[in-house]
Amino acid sequence: MILLSKRTKWLMSLIFALVGFMLAIQFQTASSEPEFRDTRDQWEVRQALQEQQKLQQELLEQIAQADRTLEEYGEVSDAEKLETLKSSIHQLEQEAGLAELEGSGIIITLAPIFQEWEEGAPAYPTVSPSLLTHLINELNTFGATGIGVGEERFISISPVRNVNGETYINNRPMPPLPITIKVITSNPKKMMDYVNASRSRDMFALDQIAMEVEAGQHIELPGYEDNLQVDILELDRSKETGED
Amino acid sequence: MWLPFAFLIIGVILGLLTDLRVPDAYTDYLTIAVLAAFDTLLGGIRAQLEKKFEDIVFLTGFFTNVSLAALLAFLGVQLGIDLYLAAVFAFGVRLFQNIAIIRRHLINQTINSRKLKKNPEK
Numbered sequence: 001m002i003l004l005s006k007r008t009k010w011l012m013s014l015i016f017a018l019v020g021f022m023l024a025i026q027f028q029t030a031s032s033e034p035e036f037r038d039t040r041d042q043w044e045v046r047q048a049l050q051e052q053q054k055l056q057q058e059l060l061e062q063i064a065q066a067d068r069t070l071e072e073y074g075e076v077s078d079a080e081k082l083e084t085l086k087s088s089i090h091q092l093e094q095e096a097g098l099a100e101l102e103g104s105g106i107i108i109t110l111a112p113i114f115q116e117w118e119e120g121a122p123a124y125p126t127v128s129p130s131l132l133t134h135l136i137n138e139l140n141t142f143g144a145t146g147i148g149v150g151e152e153r154f155i156s157i158s159p160v161r162n163v164n165g166e167t168y169i170n171n172r173p174m175p176p177l178p179i180t181i182k183v184i185t186s187n188p189k190k191m192m193d194y195v196n197a198s199r200s201r202d203m204f205a206l207d208q209i210a211m212e213v214e215a216g217q218h219i220e221l222p223g224y225e226d227n228l229q230v231d232i233l234e235l236d237r238s239k240e241t242g243e244d
Numbered sequence: 245m246w247l248p249f250a251f252l253i254i255g256v257i258l259g260l261l262t263d264l265r266v267p268d269a270y271t272d273y274l275t276i277a278v279l280a281a282f283d284t285l286l287g288g289i290r291a292q293l294e295k296k297f298e299d300i301v302f303l304t305g306f307f308t309n310v311s312l313a314a315l316l317a318f319l320g321v322q323l324g325i326d327l328y329l330a331a332v333f334a335f336g337v338r339l340f341q342n343i344a345i346i347r348r349h350l351i352n353q354t355i356n357s358r359k360l361k362k363n364p365e366k
Contacts, residue, residue, distance in 0.1 A: 026266075028265055
């Protein structure tokens with residue numbers, strides 16, 4: 001048995017306590033995760049706040065509308081219930097682009113620029129899929145609520161493809177030029193300015209296609225005719241709305 | 245003999261309760277100080293088993309080792325060399341040596357006491 005003098009014992013004990021203290025601090029330091037620092041400046045925080053407020057307002061509006069629909073269902077007779085149901089379906093169809101859409105907007109006419117062809121140049125200009133996609137992306141960015149290319153309604157899942165050298169929209173070939181693209185928007189004048197100043201005009205000109213834009217108060221878009229194939233879509237359950 | 249270990253536990257509890265955290269820049273110093281402390285403790289136990297324990301040596305050994313290790317780490321940081329690794333290595337080797345010696349002493353002790361029990365007349 002180890003024999004220690006009383007003084008040594010206490011000394012050892014104190015040193016042990018010190019070591020234990022150091023160990024605990026070391027353990028805490030090693031196991032503590034790096035602190036998450038908010039490095040956004042005032043402007044960024046304000047912007048984030050504004051975004052959240054906007055989102056909140058949108059959600060509140062949606063809730064109010066859903067409440068109204070629910071009330072209509074609740075208080076009226078069967079016939080009127082059917083009416084409400086029909087109007088709900090119509091509204092959904094309009095949002096999905098299945099129903100015809102009317103409103104103010106702009107009409108873009110794409111026509112070939114005729115000039116003396118050089119040797120080997122294409123005989124007649126065609127709209128390439130990439131160019132069309134670019135234009136449609138731009139229109140959507142500018143705030144289009146509905147787009148129709150020729151007699152085809154362009155919805156969010158409409159494909160634009162190159163099939164044997166021809167451009168296909170909604171799996172149907174695009175008619176030859178000239179062609180009209182109808183765009184419905186809440187502010188046609190602004191949209192017209194945007195399109196006039198956009199890069200698409202130059203890019204179309206490079207392909208020997210002229211772009212003419214005019215505003216219209218009463219524009220009709222056809223509905224999307226095919227079935228909506230949304231089998232590939234999956235519900236994202238990772239984050240519910242309102243959860244944060 | 246249980247008193248030091250009781251104090252060790254008290255120290256750990258105190259450390260956990262104070263919720264102290266060392267800034268990232270100084271973690272190396274703390275690591276090496278803890279290693280030095282361990283080394284000194286084991287050295288003390290070993291000296292005790294060899295019956296060469298002197299509290300003044302133990303006390304000065306503890307504080308000099310810890311501060312020397314910290315100094316070495318500091319020097320390493322200033323020179324841009326990971327000098328604290330040298331200290332970690334040295335202390336690590338000494339830790340193992342000390343533990344080995346302590347183990348041998350303990351084994352010898354138990355063997356001796358058994359022999360004494362078997363033939364107490366010798």
